[in-house]
Amino acid sequence: MLIGREAERRAIGQLVAGARVGTSGVLLITGEPGIGKTALLDQAAAESAGLRLLRASGTETEHEVPFGGLLQLLRPALGELDRIPSPQRDALAAALALTTTTDPAGRFAVGAATLSLLCRYAEQAPVAVLVDDAQWIDRPSAEALVFAARRLVADPIVLLVAARAGESHPLAEADLPLLRLDGLGLDDARELVGRRATDVAQVHRMVAGNPLALLELTRDPNRLQRVPPGAPIPVPRLLAEAFAAQAHRLSESARIALLVAASDDGELGVVARVCEQFGVDVNALGEAEEAGLVRIVDGRVEFRHPLVRSSVYADAAPAVRRTVHQAIAGVLADHDRRIWHLSEAVLGSDGDVAAGLEAVAGHAVERGAHAVAATALERAARLTDDTSEQGRRLVAAGEAAWFAGLPDRAEELLVDALRRDLSPAVGLRAQELRGDIAVRCGSPGQARDILLAAAASADDLPTRIRLLSDVVNACFHVGDTATAVQVAEDLDAILPDVDVPESRLLGLLASGVARVLAGRGGSDQIRTAVALSRAAGALKLERRHQVWVVVAPLFLRERDAGREVIEQVLRDSRDGVALGLLPAVLFHLARDQATTDRWADAATSYDEGIRLSRETGQTTELAINLAGQAWLSARRGRVADCHAQAAEAITICTEREIRLGLAWSSFALGDLALGCGDPAAAVAPYERLVELLTSGGTLDPDLSPAPELVEVYLRLGRTDDAVSTADIFAGQAASKGLPWSLARAARVRGLVDADEDAFTEALRLHERTPDLFETARTQLVYGSWLRRVRRRVDARVQLRKAVEVFDHLGAPTWADQAAAELNATGETARRREPSSADDLTPQERQVAQLLAAGHSTREAAAKLFLSPKTVEYHLRKVYTKLGVHSRAELADQLTE
Known part of the structure; x- marks a missing residue:
């Protein structure tokens, strides 16, 4: 029976009760070894009558077994596997080695499948999912559980996870609801140890109420007396010493058998065969069982506590451990387990074991266990003599770590690899991976420099085009248009010699975008690429390059410019559970939706992009999604949201030099002030944006706040500034020659020159774009001008339309301005009731x-x-x- 812990038991009981009535509950229980985490899980299991129980426990020996923890947990539920969506079913079946596949699943696909399977299993009865020693659950399994835990809302499922405090693992880093366990109170301690100790109070004080320490150390109170007076009590170490001391009292045969069991997963048959090689009778384990160190259940040796296992293993001499691992490898039939043990037995290098580890990594990749593959490949590299081969394996390890969502570890492995004598192809791959990591999770400026150097050394044209397009993407984020244009010229020079459709498409898009950003044409190249994508199938591009196809329509801003491909890429990404790609796609989808009448949809897309960016660790995508959402919040009049979103975006972008995010954030703050009727407050963010664009050489009129600044300057009486700003913008728009910027330039000309023809030209040009907000902005300033020249009847026509559109879009501050202008003409605005x-x-x-x-x-x-x-x-x-x-x-x- 669990002694004490009444508050903790009540909390867990409430979660179990919630599952019975159809609600989800998730709780991470942490504390030091021996504090009572497992006892709480056992109590939860005992109280889960009527619930379907799924249980797993991590072990140090199986930490690198791909999806070992998930298979242990989900085995009773696998009968429901065929009832979950087929892409998820296939991913999970491959991950659990139930089938083979030539198309490795991504880590998020397995997570989505885990969620679906748990929910299917819960349709017949509520489910209790209990995971113990989560710090040793293999990383792929832990990530799948994190994915599911974050999405449990309305299913009759309670998920309880126990893990050691202070250990790094995915479940501890997932910000799950947390229960920290402290030691027992003195009364509970007395009840626990009974008459075992004469001075329970002293022991209780020294071990801070740790239940396991109380039980073990009251058996040998002299052990505590060997701790210096006043020194803190290292409870886990003392426990390990206590367990090791108990093991030392066993016979030599029992100690050997115990070490063999501690070195593998405790399968009794394996332990027996290894013991036979050492001339030891496996029955010697009976001594350890009598001593309370282990118990033998269902053909397995189960240690009383993980500290027993680790203390037995750590107490053995390194040479003895290596001998035991060698012997275990000799009796195992499973190739991957045998290789892991051989790798523990090696001193120095071993080419055969290294090759075996590389094969193990291949098996892990096939199952989507990239973190395990990274460990196997890194270990293989350490066992390799040849420096070139070392480097190749380290690059493969870095790639696996990156695919596993471990960018810092991936970068370390790749940098280490580059110190070796790499072949040109392997070296290029290392730099390409480093560039991808930097642009998504680090500094786009660093990515630009890495990728430029790599592209300069690339011999084959498709590889060079791929690298140069990545350079343009990095330049786009960092606001370096000068470098982007140089890259565009390189691309233009080599594209005539390329006959691979995907490479031509990528090169045309990258070159076109670079030229648009610099105000040097580029639109025709983008149109050609859009046509090519429709004819050749752009979705054959590597996943991370599909975003280029999504970008193209946004740079044209025309009604019929391949916009349907955005939705297609999004559908494919969702169907393929490609969560790593989704934040970038969602940003561009939101930008597209925000230029139509789908503002609520845009806010939803930004929101999902922000959530998935956080979940996938993509700081660059997080920053630009936040900046985009801030910009939309500004136009929707959501002041607090805009400030909060822009502030977070600016913090990230300043630290990592992401000028794209800084630009959108500045635009957002300027639009917020202008929309709220405070032109003076709009000057600083708009002028800051102009400086930001100018210093980076970005002359794309679509990114310029010049039309807004002209309006602000005129309201503040700064006529000369308004005229000069309008003239510069008119030249940029004419150079680009596309309707969106030309319409804004015409509106500016109408304002500065009081030219009615310019306003009507602007409205004509707006008809060729999907941006209703910009149309309404022109109608507002045109109607205001008509009112000021006393053409009230004509003014009402434009202002009515502006009020209607702003209300429809959900831009209340702008609708209020238009309504005020309409009221000034003598007509009361008919406002749309909020939906x-x-x-x-x-x-x-x-x-x-x-x-x-x-x-x-x-x-x-x-x-x-x-x-x-x-x-x-x-x-x-x-x-x-x-x-x-x-x-x-x-x-x-x-x-x-």
Whole structure:
């Protein structure tokens, strides 16, 4: 029976009770070794009558077994595997080695499958998921559990995880609800040890109430007396010493058998065969069992506590441990386990074991266990004599670590590899990976420099084009248009010699974008690339380069410019559970939606991009999604949100020199002030943005706040500044020659010159773009001008339209300005009542959109990486907020 812990037991009992009534609960229980984490899990299991129980425990010996923890946990639920979405089913089956595949699953696909399987298993009865010693669960399994834990909302599932405090592992870093265990109180300590010690109070004080320490050290109170007076008590070390002392009292045969069991996973048959090689009878383990160190259950040797295992193993001499590992390897049939043991037995280098470890890594990659592959490849490199081969294996280890979501470790491995004598191809791959890591998780400026050097040494043209396009992407983020243009010239020079459609597409897009940014044309190249993508199938591009195809329509800003490909890439990314790509795609999708009348959808896309950027550790994508959301919040009049989002974006972008994010953040703060009717406050962020663009050589008029600055200057009486700014912008827009910037330039000319023809030209040009907000902005300034020249009737026409569009978009501050102008003409504005759809959270809106579009609940769940019950939970809230009762009514409401 668990002694004490009443508050902790109540907390866990409430979670179990919640699962019984259909709600999810997640809790991470942490504390030092021996503090009672396992006892709490045992108590939870005892209280889970009527729940389906899934249980797993991590062990040091299986820390590098790919998905070993997940297989242990999910084995009872595998009968439901065929009932989850097929891409997830295939990913999980491959991860658990139930099938083979030639298309390795990404780490997030296995996480999504884990969530789906748990939720399917919970459809028949509530489920309790208990994970002990999570610090030793293999990383791929832990990441799958983290993915599921973050998304448990409305399913009858309670997930309890116990792990040592202070240990680094995915579940500890996931910001899960936390329960920290402290020692027992003195009364509970007395009840626990009974009459075992004469001075329980002294022992209790010295070990801070650690239950296991109380039990073990009261058996030998003299051990505590050997600690210097006043010194802190290192409880885990003392426990390890106590367990080692107990092992020392065993016979030599029992100690050998115990060490063999501690060196592997405790399978009794394996222990017996190894013991036979040492001339030891496995029955000697009975001594350890009588001493309370182990118990033998269902053909396995189970240690009383993980500290028993680790203390027995650590107490053995290194040479003895190597001999034991060699012997274990000799009796194992499983190739991968045998190789791991051989690698522990090697002193120095061993080419055969290194080759075996590389094969182990290949098996891990096939199952999507990239973190395990990274460890195997790094160990293989350390066992390799040839420096070139060392480097090749370290590069492969770095790539595996990057794919596992471990950018810091990947960078260390790649830098280490580059100190070796690498072949040109391997060296290029190392630098390409370092560039990809830097642009997503570090500094785009560093990425630019790395990739430029790599491209200069690339011999084959497709590789060089790929690297140069990555340079342009880095320059885009860092705001270095001068370098981008140089790269564009290099691309233009080599593209005529390239006949690979994917390479031509990539080169044309990168060159076109670079030239657009610098104000040197580029639009024709982008149009050619868009046409090529439609004809050749742009989705054959490597996943990370598909974002280029998404970017293209945004640089043209035309109604028919390949915009459908954005949605296609998004669908493919969702179906393939390519979460690593989604933050970038969602940013560009949101930018596209924000230039139409889909502002609420844009906010939802930004929100998901922000959440997934945090989850995948992509700081660059996080910054620009935050900046984009801030810009949209500004136009929606959400002051506090805008300031918070811009502040976080600016902090990240300043630290990492992400000028793109700084630009959008400055634009957001300027638009917020202008929309709120405070032109004086808008000057500083707009002028800061101009300086930012100018210093980087960015002359793309689409990024310029010049039209807004002209309006601000005129309101503040700075006419000369307004005229000069308008003239510069007009030249840039004319040079680009696309309708979006030309329309804004015409509006500026109308303001500065009081030219009605310019306003009408602007409205004509707006018709060729999908941006309703810019159209309404022109209607507002045109209507205001007409009112000032006393043409009230004509003014009302423009101002009515502006009010209607601003209200429709959800831009209340701008609608208020237009309504005030309309009222000044003698007409009261008819304002649109706020839609209840505006009250939906981003996730509720996503669910509503998918279901209104005809997707089933399960299809929507798969696309959003949620459970069907969570989708239903959000749908109920949507129906309540919107006052609808069917999906047909829902679709009507969302399209109003």
